Every structure is written in structure tokens, then in C-alpha cells.
Amino acid sequence: MKISRVFVCMCLLISQIGYGSGSITLGLGAAGATGLAAAIYAGLERIKCVAYECCYPNTEWTRPNMTALSQNLKIKLYGQHLVKKVVHRALRGHLSTSEPKKALVMSFHGWTGGGKNYVARFVAESLYKLGMRSNYVHQFVSPLHFPHHHLTDIYKLHLQDWIRNNVTKCERSLFIFDEIDKMPVGMIDAIKPFIDYHESIDGVDFRKSIFLFLSNTGGANITRRMLELWKEGKNREDIELSDLEDLILKGAFNEKDSDLVNSGLHHSELIHHSLVDHYIPFLPLERHHIELCAEDELARRNLRPQKDVIKKVADEMVYFPAETKLFSKTGCKRVAQKVSFLIAHDEDYDRLFD
Template sequence: MAAIRGSGPGTRLLFSLLALPLLQVAVCLEPITMGITIAAVSAFTGYVSFPDFYCGRLVECCRVDKPFNNTALQNDLKEKLFGQHLAQEVIFRAVTGFISNENPKKPLALSLHGWTGTGKNFVSKIIVENLYDLGMQSKFVHLFVSTVHFPHNSLIPLYKDQLQSWIRGNTSSCARSVFIFDEMDKMHPGLIDAIKPFLDYYEHIDGVSYRKAIFIFLSNAGGELINRRVLEFWKEGKRREDLELKDVENVLSVGLFNNINSGFWHSSLIEKNLIDYFVPFLPLEFVHVKKCVLAEMRHRGYEEDKDLAHQVAKEMTYSPKEERLFSDKGCKTVPAKLSLHL
């Protein structure tokens, strides 16, 4: 067979076609042989990048060194999250600062608090989608729901052992593991303290480093404290956008520590200052609910209808009774309400 010369587009295409059968064979091989085969093809063609091909098309890989798109995260928070200027700012700075630090001293721990429907779960989804292409379906993202995974008070010792084992095993597999704890306000007091060693400033624990992991806690606890502070701002004639993190964070952490229904009651995570940020999610107002309706229309492929959005937002319930300022369920029931009109 004559030697193939040249390096133009046609030549690279021919190389790729010749390599295709080898790649198909590689998929059927065990990981070590497959890696050698793909690497050999890559060297031959100069066309296939082994990490990109193997990790992008064959399996999902934990790549701590993968470039992080700060702008994409910022745009997602700005365009998809309504009425949460504090959460947008804090989460963007916290996540980008942590990811860009090649040698963090401890894992990132975010505790998100506020009424239902204000965007806590939505923000968690945004964060992991910017970290992993598969988002919440990634094998490196782990969701714990208190009422599902830890339902029985009598089994707390067992849950603590299981929780430590899950975190140890998954972080051993991927240093950039993400652990999300939903319904913290329904978690049994003392249970969350089982993960305290993994959030602390240890370089290694039994040979495993947890410093690049991310822990996210979601809770309705503290919602009343946040709403009260926002209402005070409103009565003082101030804009909600003028509310700063320092106006809420301290009273929030103290309130959670002393609230037996918070999941953080007398928790060592708060006592030892291992939660990096207590992020308040403000109650949503009428204008924010309208934006949620419009966003849901776009998501379903409909053209925006501002009159319909106004009508759907009006059908939501608001409190306090006199002011009718805050949506009782945030944007949580918007999809169901909109379906009645579509």
C-alpha cells in the first residue's frame, strides 16, 4: 500500500475514515486496551483527542482540570433566576472562586434558605449543569432527600454510618463530587454532624482529600426570618435590591442553630464555622412571578403573552394578608397554573 502523504483537510478526513474501524473495535475492549487503542489511533491521525473522545463520548469522566466557564454560570444565574440578587452574587463569587482555586483549604459548603418556590433547587441544578454536562444525572452529583433517605428517627446511627460511607466512597472516585442535601428542615437533629470531618480543614482523611468537593444544603428553615427582614425593608421605603448579605446572614445562622426544626440545631457545622455561606432566598413578588410565567411559556415553546402572564400571576396567593406582597408558593405552582390556561 502506497504511503499516504499530506496534511490537508482531505488527508485528515481519510485518516479519520481509516481509524474509524479501530475506534469501533476499541469500544468493545476493556478500559486499558481501549485506552491504548484510542491513544494509538490518536497518534496516527492527529485527529482524535484521547481525553475528549474517551470522556466525552464513551464514558463520563471526573476531570478536575476541565476549564470552568465563569461567564456561562453568571449568565444562567442572571437570566434564569428571578428576584434573587443576593443569591446571584454570592453563589457566582463562591463557586467561581472555589473552582479557580487549585488548592482550596476545605470543601465548599453552601446553605440555601428561603420559602418554597424561591429557587433553591433551581440554583443547585444551575450549579451542577455548569460543572457537568449531564447535570443532575451525572454520577458525580449525589442528591439526598431527608424524607426519602433518612425517614426513621430510630435508625440515625445507621444513617450516619451510611452517609460517611457514601461520601467517602464517592469522593475517592471523584474529588469534585457534589453532594446536595434537600429538605434539611426535615432532617433529624444531629444527623448532619456525621459529615463534619469531611467539611473541616483536613488535608487528608485515611488517604482521601475532600477539599475539592462541594456540599449544598437546601432548607425552608429561616424563610420567616428572611421574609420579615425584607418586609421591614419595604416598610422603611427601601428597595429589596438594597438588601445586603450582612443584613440577613448572621441572624439566619443564629436562627438555624437554635431552631430544632432546621436540621442544623446545635450543629457542629455552624458552631465550627464550616458552612461558608448562608444564602438567603428572598420571597418573590408579583413582578417576579410574572417573569416565571413568561419563562415557562418559552420553555414550552409558546410565544410570550404578557397579558396571560399577568392573569396567571394574579391567581397566586400572596401574604401578609394586608399587603399581599409575597407569593406564598413562589413560582413553584406556576407550571400547573399555566397549564389550566393553555
């Protein structure tokens, strides 16, 4: 028998007990019967959590695992020491209080292939047992979900309804906005009420929810600053957030000559009201990071980490600037395709297997 049918049967039984006569009248009354029915329904909902994902606290489905996040960032993310430090601390701080002041908002910036989607996935996996497959993870890809600028007002209404309905179902919801630089200008302001300092809106508390913005914007500015610091002899691992954060914070979103001018955050109310908690730069990756990604890709396919294959993958990538070839143009994004191509044309294919 399905749980919903069990619930209906129990309610009918309770109503008969509550309103019956003689020996079966237990004195529950209307209020008592309703309260008991609600308690039974809550209990049945908890039983559902054994087999189905639910958002009740202290269940395996939504129990945060900061150790897993730390390990994933440490072992699987290359060349992003700033990301490792800020993301883990920000998320741990947000989760450490039962009543945060506002929703957590992190904005990831940098060129493609630096690991932005990778980190978003790690965050989802640290919050939910099902990771990105969880019902409480909501991912929007701007060119797919918001392709037409003339429909911005309609998109905004739909987005607000989506966020409100899903946070009503689960306070600890995760919203990921990918390619926010391709979102219609002004549209992201639709989420402002949900990430502002409100205890609740129409009886719904949004303060436990988490919003991630992923954008390629800022990549050029970050890379220019990285080259300057490299020429000054500063080690990559010694670069601080303060060396880069000002590129985004100090008016970069509104400067006409900025590569951020067409981003979804351009002239945004979120910027003007300081509602983005952390601007996190993803640094351009170097050749040795590409080699590590290639080694990981081989391991993922249960193949031996052959040095010649790893070198060929790194050789196949495009680097810049021309005089130094310090950074990969596409980061690790095309590594999987390069590995597939190389192993498919390997004359001694069997040597790759253990």
C-alpha cells in the first residue's frame, strides 16, 4: 500500500475515533484529531526518507560533509589555491549557524577550463547525497534557459516562482547560474529579494539557500594581473585574494572598457547593494596543471598514466602569451577529448591498460 493511501486510511480512522460515540469515543475532539493526523502524516513523511530523498534535517540526504568538500578541492582541483581557501571557509561558515543573516552568494570568475563547474559540483556533492542529481540542486545555463533578451520580464517572473517554490520545499536549496555573462542584463535582479537581509518573505525563509554564479567574465583582467605578478617574480601560490579581487569589486562591472560590461551582473542591483558575498577568481592554468588533468583523465578510464601520452596531451593544447606560452587558453576543458583522440590512435593500445 502506498504511503498516501495509508495516510488517508489513518485520517479516516482518526476522524471516526474522534467523533464516534460510546466506548470508541476517546475525547480527542476536532482539534485533537487534526493534530494527531498531522503528527502521523509527519511520521509517514519521515518514513519516506528511508527510500526517497527528503529535506528533513539530520538525514543522510541533506547532511553537509565539509570533509568531503575539502578533500575534493585538495585532490581534484589544480592551480586554484584561492578557490580552495575561500569556498570551503565560506560554505562552512554559512552552514555553522542555524539562522544565517542571508543566503550565501558566491560569484566565480575566470576563463573557461579553470574549474568553475567542477567546484560547483563539489559543493553540491558536499551538501546532498545525490550531488548534482538532487532535487534540491537547480542549475540554470543562461543560453539555454534565458536565450531571448526581449523576454527578460517573463524570465524574471518564472525564476522568482521557481526559487520560491523550491525553497518552500527545502530551505537548504542550491541554485547554480552558469554562463551568467550571457544572461540578459538586469535579469539577475529578480533574485535580489531572496538573497537580501530578510528573515522571511511571505512566510518563507530563504537565508539557508546558496547561490553560485559562474562566469567567464573577468578572465582577461585576471590573466593580465597574473602576468604582471609573474614578471615581478611573485610565486603563484603567494598570490592573495586582495591581489585580484579589486578587478571585480572596484567598478569593473560598470566600466565601459571592461570585459565585464555585457555580463549578467552589469549595473545589477546585487552589486550596488553588496549582496554578493564572495567574488572568487579562478586563475589561468599552466602546463603542469594540464598534465595533472591528463593524468586524472587516464586514471578515470582505468588507464596507466603513461608519461608520453600525458606529454602529448599537454603539447596539443594552445598556450599564451606567444612569447612565454605560460597559460593554457582553454584550461583543462579539452583534455578529455585530447586523451580520447590520442589513445584511439595509439599503435600499442594495450600498453595503456593495467
